[in-house]
Amino acid sequence: MDKPIVTRNLCKIYQEGRVEVTAVSSADLTLGEGEVVGLFGPSGSGKTTLLSILGCILRPTSGSLMLYGKEVSDMSEADLPFIRKKYISFIFQGFNLFPALTVHENVMLVLKLKGVKGEVAERRATELLTEVGLEERIDFLPRDLSGGQKQRVAVARALAADAPVILADEPTGNLDFSNGRKVMELLKNLAAERKRCVVVATHDNRIEDIFDRILFMEDGKIVREKRRSP
Numbered sequence: 001m002d003k004p005i006v007t008r009n010l011c012k013i014y015q016e017g018r019v020e021v022t023a024v025s026s027a028d029l030t031l032g033e034g035e036v037v038g039l040f041g042p043s044g045s046g047k048t049t050l051l052s053i054l055g056c057i058l059r060p061t062s063g064s065l066m067l068y069g070k071e072v073s074d075m076s077e078a079d080l081p082f083i084r085k086k087y088i089s090f091i092f093q094g095f096n097l098f099p100a101l102t103v104h105e106n107v108m109l110v111l112k113l114k115g116v117k118g119e120v121a122e123r124r125a126t127e128l129l130t131e132v133g134l135e136e137r138i139d140f141l142p143r144d145l146s147g148g149q150k151q152r153v154a155v156a157r158a159l160a161a162d163a164p165v166i167l168a169d170e171p172t173g174n175l176d177f178s179n180g181r182k183v184m185e186l187l188k189n190l191a192a193e194r195k196r197c198v199v200v201a202t203h204d205n206r207i208e209d210i211f212d213r214i215l216f217m218e219d220g221k222i223v224r225e226k227r228r229s230p
């Protein structure tokens, strides 16, 4: 069975005028189904860049990225949206909800993009929001939710997208301890029950115990790995 994510010698160099910034350097990763992987490291260590490459938002300067055995690093810009739609859900620190749409409509939108229609989509959105504990808030606008609730809507949207790889960039960055844990536990259950591959970039040490594996980044390099003892 092909692994969700395999990278070999992945590099990203940003060109800033005449200066080159190596944001990711020779990253070799193999990430499996059902794994919850933490990408830890100080600000500027390359976490967002690596996550963006894994999510096909950003193309690597060199190296190989395979999603389920398919080489995607050499795909054209035009093919990337298709790859993203098929394989990837993203969760951002800033939630990225549509402010004029209700919680329910925010989730419906993702379902509609997937071709789920009418009442089926309505029911499914309600189910997903119930799953993340927001059944009493489905008609609220994002501005009337707390940070933790907004991030749970973002998780419901990731569930709606139903992609096998879920990438989250600092998802607990704007949340207090207990809301941060709630969101992480939802992601952990998703990995366990639906065999998703979940990668979370963070420097939130309070959630370290959630992860099956932690990769530590420094200056664009993965310098160390810690696995939960079985």
Ligand SMILES: Nc1ncnc2c1ncn2[C@@H]1O[C@H](COP(=O)(O)OP(=O)(O)O)[C@@H](O)[C@H]1O
Pocket (backbone or CB within 6 Å): 014, 015, 016, 021, 022, 023, 041, 042, 043, 044, 045, 046, 047, 048, 049, 050
């Ligand atoms: N679009 C960009 N252009 C130039 N340099 C960038 C860009 N994005 C990030 N960088 C640089 O790449 C390095 C890694 O950044 P980033 O991936 O955002 O790290 P992290 O998410 O760990 O804070 C930093 O030195 C940052 O300044």
Ligand SMILES: [Mg+2]
Pocket (backbone or CB within 6 Å): 047, 048, 049, 169
């Ligand atoms: Mg970042």
